[in-house]
Amino acid sequence: MMQGFRSVEGLQRFISVFSAVRNLFVAPHRKSSALDSPQRPLLAVYLQFDMQMAAEIDLQVEQYAGPEKAEPRGLFSSKMDSGIEDVLLRLLTALGSPLDVAVLGTSILRELHYRVMVGPQGGAVIAALQRKGTSGKLVESVAWLRANYGSEIAVADLARDVGMSVPSYHVHFKNLTGSSPMQYVKAMRLHEARLMIARQSGTIATVAASVGYVSPTQFSRDFKRHFGRTASEEAKWVQQHLGEQI
Numbered sequence: 001m002m003q004g005f006r007s008v009e010g011l012q013r014f015i016s017v018f019s020a021v022r023n024l025f026v027a028p029h030r031k032s033s034a035l036d037s038p039q040r041p042l043l044a045v046y047l048q049f050d051m052q053m054a055a056e057i058d059l060q061v062e063q064y065a066g067p068e069k070a071e072p073r074g075l076f077s078s079k080m081d082s083g084i085e086d087v088l089l090r091l092l093t094a095l096g097s098p099l100d101v102a103v104l105g106t107s108i109l110r111e112l113h114y115r116v117m118v119g120p121q122g123g124a125v126i127a128a129l130q131r132k133g134t135s136g137k138l139v140e141s142v143a144w145l146r147a148n149y150g151s152e153i154a155v156a157d158l159a160r161d162v163g164m165s166v167p168s169y170h171v172h173f174k175n176l177t178g179s180s181p182m183q184y185v186k187a188m189r190l191h192e193a194r195l196m197i198a199r200q201s202g203t204i205a206t207v208a209a210s211v212g213y214v215s216p217t218q219f220s221r222d223f224k225r226h227f228g229r230t231a232s233e234e235a236k237w238v239q240q241h242l243g244e245q246i
Helices: 051-061 082-094 098-117 122-130 133-148 155-161 166-177 181-198 204-210 216-227 231-242
Strands: 006-009 015-018 022-026 032-034 075-079
Touching: 051 098, 051 122, 082 098, 098 122, 133 155, 133 166, 133 181, 155 166, 155 181, 166 181, 181 204, 181 216, 181 231, 204 216, 204 231, 216 231
Parallel strands: none
Antiparallel strands: 006 015, 006 032, 022 075
């Protein structure tokens, strides 16, 4: 983040506030909100971590002095150092030129991943990559949920697939992601629905069904509880403010 503040609902329902000039790594679909004003809006860059690229870098890092061992986590923050600042500036500059993107884009992204992995939070990133033991099973389970959130999901089946009891699965899942399995699935469905509404990808009922909701009424209640306004209000806002850009 370069400017502004963001609050993120963390483990045990605590709210953490992160200010400018920090690296903030958040598990997908963790509830967060900006604490800013029109005069000083949130200014940040969002990048999805490329796990394949990170895995390749991890193989090289392991040959040298790697980060200390750590458990994978769904949320962490650290002060942005000069190395990350430099590579991020070069990445943003390159985005202004299609030629620079074609020639330099991958190498700059690779360097950014490397800087993160050898930084203060590198151990947690690598722990997630290695997918060993209980943590590894949970990482794979979360990956499956992200790919299948629109399907009918039973926690008992998820627990059985990783060789755990349902109570144990709940505990380990929450330690990793900060939420229960079904809360995590619900958040994924709602965030995907919000993206579909922004893209004007059908009626509210169609969007609800496509992300796994059987009841449009329940979808509307959950949407308002999560985002602070109904799906219909969201659709109207998108049309008024972004209609010409979509």
